[in-house]
């Protein structure tokens with residue numbers, strides 16, 4: 280009887296507001312992407328979507344919370360590349376990304392930018408590398424905690440530079456960027472969905488974008504490869520999840536709403552202004568998303584192990 284009631288509930292889904300949990304602070308890059316797609320998703324689902332920020336532990340707090348939530352489609356998670364780095368960074372991660380969460384579909388791949396407070400002395404990425412090497416004991420690098428995209432990019436940057444600096448962890452790169460603009464920290468690596476406005480306004484110094492090609496939205500910014508860090512590439516893939524065990528009709532309804540949101544004109548134009556784009560329809564599927572997650576877990580494991588940065 281309970282199974283029949285569950286099946287009926289799945290057919291009627293959604294009959295009340297749906298919450299999308301964002302694992303970092305409000306106003307930051309993950310929050311921005313989530314709120315942009317939530318609007319058309321809400322129209323497709325015919326229900327309000329509430330965006331809830333559950334920041335902490337580099338995004339793993341929220342992921343664990345959603346993994347343990349009731350699998351009824353009313354608690355959804357937006358997460359990014361951190362979903363694939365956390366299993367290697369945390370010894371006792373309280374969830375298994377592949378087993379405890381069900382993928383809904385990929386959303387977008389966001390480029391990162393290497394930026395600094397606007398009065399930071401180096402003028403180019405090459406100068407930054409030399410400066411960081413020389414002044415490593417005095418500098419601070421902002422990130423959003425172990426498991427954040429800004430943490431991963433910092434890890435790769437320090438490895439490329441061959442120096443470690445003190446990191447200052449925030450609940451998200453929204454507040455980290457505020458402090459960078461205020462000059463409280465020296466430099467960081469953060470997604471264009473957060474940094475484009477400040478770069479264009481000249482409120483921060485930008486050295487490079489971490490993609491193979493330059494961006495239309497920031498055409499004067501060189502790629503890291505062009506600017507002196509050959510092969511330095513990282514982009515931040517995002518996807519939607521529900522707890523494992525969520526009924527298939529619910530997964531399909533959420534997926535259809537995501538697919539429609541990615542075709543929405545406002546989403547496409549705002550994404551373009553922020554240096555990104557919706558993924559192609561064939562990537563916004565549970566299968567393609569799961570494939571990305573498992574291949575990325577394998578990709579980052581040896582890199583993280585070699586860096587020796589296990590959290591606990």
Ligand code: MLT
Nearest residue numbers: 303307309428429451452
């Ligand atoms: C955020 O939304 O604050 C970011 O995605 C944090 C990060 O991963 O660097």
